[in-house]
Amino acid sequence: MIEAILFTLGLGGICGVALSVASKVFYVYEDPRIAKVEGLLAGANCGGCGYAGCSSAAVAVVNGEAPPNVCILVGPENVSAIAAIMGSEAGTAEPLKSYNNCQGGHRATDRFVYQGLNQCSAVSALYGGKRDCQIGCLGFGDCVNACKFDALCIGPNGYPIVDKDKCVGCGACERVCPKSIIEVRTMSQRLLHLNTEDDALAPCQQTCPAEIDIPRYVTQIREGEYDSAVDTIRERNPLLLACGRVCPHPCEEYCRRSIEDEESVSINQLKRFAADMEMNSGKRLPISKAPDTGRRVAVVGGGPAGLSCAYFLRRVGHNVTIFEAMPKLGGMLRYGIPEYRLPKAVLDWEIEGILNLGIDHHTNVKMGLDFDLGSLVGGGFDAIFMGVGAWKDYKLKIPGENLTGCFTGINFLSAIGNQEKVDIGKRAAVIGGGNTAIDCVRTLIRMGVEKVYLVYRRTRKEMPANDVEIVAAEHEGVEFVFLAAPNKVIEDESNSVAGLEYLKMELGEPDASGRRRPVPVEGSETVLDVDTIITAIGQSPDTAFRTPGTRMEELNLTRWDTIDVNPDTCQSNVPYIFAAGDGATGPALVVDAIGGGRRAARGIDLFLKGKPVTAQNRALLSQRHIPESIFTCVPGVGQSKRKPMPELPVQERIHSFIEADLVLAEPDALEEAGRCLNCCRLCYDPDKQSNAA
Incomplete structure (x- = not known):
């Protein structure tokens, strides 16, 4: 009996030693953060995150392979808690x-003709697919089959349609x-995506400086979805009311409708x-x-570039002043474009709608006079636009150009x-011969000036x-007085303008x-018999903000x-300073400034997140x-006249x-929306007019 007990104790001791040694040799460490992270996940093991289950997702988070918001079912609080466990920021969640x-x-x-497996992956392996378009949808529905939430279907026109309410991201x-x-x-x-060479883009969208998805919003208008059209435009351009009035629409020069039809x-x-429609709807x-990121950005200048940059920065969660x-x-927009083109109301x-996002603003304050770079940095701003x-x-x-009666266009x-x-x-x-000069002459007419000349040195x-x-x-x-170059301003006895002397010109080499x-x-x-002269031959930035002896x-x-x-990226040589609009490009279109403001917002967003500020x-x-999208002919397009823009009669x-x-x-x-061919790079609808009738 004693021998058996001793044998059992000895055997137990040997096993204990063996297990102790094994635990040292075969020890597998599990990071305690994994259990903590898993405890904050939904526990549904739905696979919606792309991992096999919540345990796998937690391991991915701890290993830095997935973000804190990897779980599609948890709320911001849990995301923030996961981020705290990882010693990082939750991001926008x-x-x-x-x-x-x-x-x-x-x-x-x-x-x-393709006669293989009815799978996108299969047909793609064969010369990139059966269709001429190398980037377009193949239409066999691999994505539909992969979706576990019934959020996708192939629509009647052969491309997938997403149900946003069901999509869990x-x-x-x-992946498929x-x-x-x-x-x-x-x-x-x-919001911050910039057009790339391999995007699905119509020629008009490629041309638009703001990169608006034009075919989408025109289609939405045609289908009576006006609110959706506004949202589509606003995804790229927060000043749609202003642009709808003053933009010279370079996009229309590349509209495919105009290739075979008379007008774009x-x-x-x-x-x-x-x-x-939105403005007049009363809502x-x-x-x-x-969600707020806690980062602060100072925007110096409340013009179209500054408003655009502030709008996009605020929408992605940063605080803006x-x-x-x-x-x-x-x-x-306010001080350079007359009321008859863009009413101040x-x-x-439009500006009120931008500020309503939670953007602070201060007016009548000039950089270099009322504040400087040091006060902005010292005030806690993380970046400056x-x-x-x-x-x-x-x-x-x-x-004589400084005589009484002489003005400059912008002043x-x-x-x-x-x-x-x-x-x-x-x-x-x-x-002058630009838009500022035209705005000046049309303003003078409305002010009751009896005779208004526009003097331009070319034709x-x-x-x-x-x-x-x-x-x-x-x-x-x-x-209009063409081929005329001003030579001097004639002065009267009271040091005022009495006339404009010009030289006639002829055109030489380009x-x-x-x-x-x-x-x-x-x-x-x-000599032109005039008593008022306005010079509108161009502008440049005022660089008085560069205070000597400062950064x-x-x-x-x-x-x-x-x-x-x-x-x-719109980043300057001072890493936390970004710029866009006329101050960076010189005088350009309003829509150029808006596009530049969004591009700068993207650069600033990268900077604030500590990421490389790159394209x-x-x-x-x-x-x-x-190149492949610029057609020379568009077969099958039916003729359809463009609707003229309504305008007040001249005498009114x-x-x-x-x-x-x-x-x-x-x-x-x-x-008019029915005239749009709903183009992309290669494809288009031959005659949308008949479909809209």
Whole structure:
């Protein structure tokens, strides 16, 4: 009996020693954070996160292979708790949603007959697919089969349709799509995405400086989904009311409808139609925002670039404060564009909607005078955006241009926009051929000036102003004096303007801009009988903000006095300073400034998150065109006339500053939207007009 007990004890001791040794030799350490993280996950083991279960997801989080918000079912509180366990920040914790970027489907032509497996992966392996379009949807529904939440289906036109209410953003569809047509993204990722060479883009969208998805919003208008159209536009452009009135719509120059038909789709009028529908509805559409990040950004300048940058930064969760030198926000939209083109009440309504996102602002404060870079950095701002515009007018540098009765274009328009009293005479000459010059002559007409000349050193063909504005000025009685170069201002006995002497010109060889250079004709001096002269020949930024002896003095400028930035990220040589708009590019279109503000917001967002401030991994399109998308003919398009823009009769509009250009009526807007061919890179609908009838 004793022997048995001793044997058992000995055997137990041997086993204990063996187990002790084994535990040392075969010891597997499990990070205690894994259990803590798993305890905060949903415990559903649904696989929606892309991992086998919650345990696998927790291991991925601890190993740095998945973010704290990997679980599609938990709320922000648990995400923040997981982030705290990992010693990191939760980030925006935005929900992921699936998006289909192809609306071509069956429209794309086939290169060959495919008789293999009915799977996207299979057909993609054979020369990239059977269709001519190399990036478009293959239509066999691998993504639909992969979705465990019944959030996808192949629509009647042969491309997947996403049910956003059912989509949980698990990414299963994205992982199986061989063409990257299905993408799972957060709202912030979509807002800050820049066009790339391999995106599914129509020529008009490739041309738009704001990169608006034009075919999508025009289709939404055609289908009566006006709110959705506004949301689509606002995903790229927060100033749709203003742009719908003042944008020269470069997108329309590349509209495929105009290749075979007489005129392009009236894209900009449709944008204004949708925007005005919201404004006149008596309610504002809700604008979603990401959760606060706690980061602060100072936006210097409340013009279109600054407002755009502030809007996108706020939507992705950053706190923004705008500092504006003028009495009100708006920049050139308010002080450089006359009331008859952009009513101040409309601009106020649009800016109010942007500020309602929770953006602070201060007006009548000028950088370098009321505050400086040091006060912004010391005040806790993590990054600074410079949207200072180009407010300094060029001078003619001719004798007499400082006499009483002489103005510069922006100063003149700013004074009018600020409702200041401006003393003008009865006969005026405006010098220049751009939009500012046209705005000046049309403003003078409305102020009751008896005779208004526009003096330009080239011909009408070379005028950079919008053609529709030139035509309107002609109708309103402006007299154009072409091939005329101002030589000096004639002075009267009271040191005031008594006339403008100019030299007649003739066109020589083309200059660097491609336009023929004007050459003076000797002995051709001619005098215009005027008592008011406005010079509108261009602007440059005012660089007074570069206070000597400060870090701001280190900010690199170009030879044109614009802020030198990386064009893809808008970052300057001072890492936390970004810039866009006229202050970085020189005078350009409003829509250019808006696009620049969004691009800068993307760069700032990367900087604030501690990521490399670089362009996207894929090659940026940067307003270039995808060669295969530029057609020379578009077979099968039925003829359809463009709806003319309604406008006030000349005799009604020239006696006041009431808005001259009106909005399309709803039936006309629907018919005009029906002219859109719903293009992408290669495919289009041959005749949408018949479908819309």
